[in-house]
Amino acid sequence: MIVGLTGGIGCGKSTVARFFAELGITVVDADQVARDVVSPGTDALKSIKQHFGSQVIKEDQSLNRPQLRQLIFDNHDDKTWLENLLHPIIRKQMLTELDESKSIYSILEAPLLFENHLEAYCAKTVLVDVPVDLQIQRATQRDNADASTIQTIVDAQLPRSAKLEKADYVIDNSGDYNNAKMQVMRLDQILRLLAATEDFT
Numbered sequence: 001m002i003v004g005l006t007g008g009i010g011c012g013k014s015t016v017a018r019f020f021a022e023l024g025i026t027v028v029d030a031d032q033v034a035r036d037v038v039s040p041g042t043d044a045l046k047s048i049k050q051h052f053g054s055q056v057i058k059e060d061q062s063l064n065r066p067q068l069r070q071l072i073f074d075n076h077d078d079k080t081w082l083e084n085l086l087h088p089i090i091r092k093q094m095l096t097e098l099d100e101s102k103s104i105y106s107i108l109e110a111p112l113l114f115e116n117h118l119e120a121y122c123a124k125t126v127l128v129d130v131p132v133d134l135q136i137q138r139a140t141q142r143d144n145a146d147a148s149t150i151q152t153i154v155d156a157q158l159p160r161s162a163k164l165e166k167a168d169y170v171i172d173n174s175g176d177y178n179n180a181k182m183q184v185m186r187l188d189q190i191l192r193l194l195a196a197t198e199d200f201t
């Protein structure tokens with residue numbers, strides 16, 4: 001059983017994912033998979049180098065992400081080309097890792113779960129939720145960024161209200177870490193029962 005875990009930037013996804021992992025649940029992080037599939041030596045990185053040239057490869061042979069981001073920001077066709085290349089590879093890798101999971105259910109952690117329609121793979125979805133002002137405060141502190149930069153990212157994501165409507169379960173992360181952990185422990189019990197019944201579709 002795959003459980004989607006999402007939430008806007010700074011809402012506490014990674015924190016909550018860690019709590020699930022501490023309970024023995026496999027967590028597949030979509031962002032990490034997206035980085036892994038373009039690591040040095042991969043076919044995807046070779047294709048990217050062929051398409052964009054060596055300007056997108058750093059000296060250590062890893063992908064120069066800011067450079068690539070800049071190039072596709074300026075060119076819609078290149079952005080589409082890159083998405084067409086990477087999305088199927090990322091999806092396949094994510095599903096392989098979830099398939100290999102040995103835990104009774106597995107978490108797919110993805111900031112853009114709903115935006116990228118990954119909920120299609122999930123029996124249930126969990127939203128980590130905080131009010132927007134707290135979200136911006138925590139993300140600003142974590143990333144050492146200014147509030148307007150974070151606000152731009154928040155604005156590009158699905159609004160909080162839409163995510164609240166779509167999610168099956170909500171973890172309210174406006175309290176302290178311990179409070180969030182308690183909610184994860186409660187939800188874990190529910191999800192274990194659901195997975196055990198094998199009637200989660």
Ligand code: ADP
Nearest residue numbers: 008009010011012013014015138142175176177
């Ligand atoms: P996300 O993965 O959704 O972007 P993080 O889990 O990285 O969010 O959390 C954002 C920041 O807020 C981190 O610095 C994290 O340590 C902090 N944080 C998360 N949950 C809490 C909480 N309940 N109380 C205080 N700080 C928190």
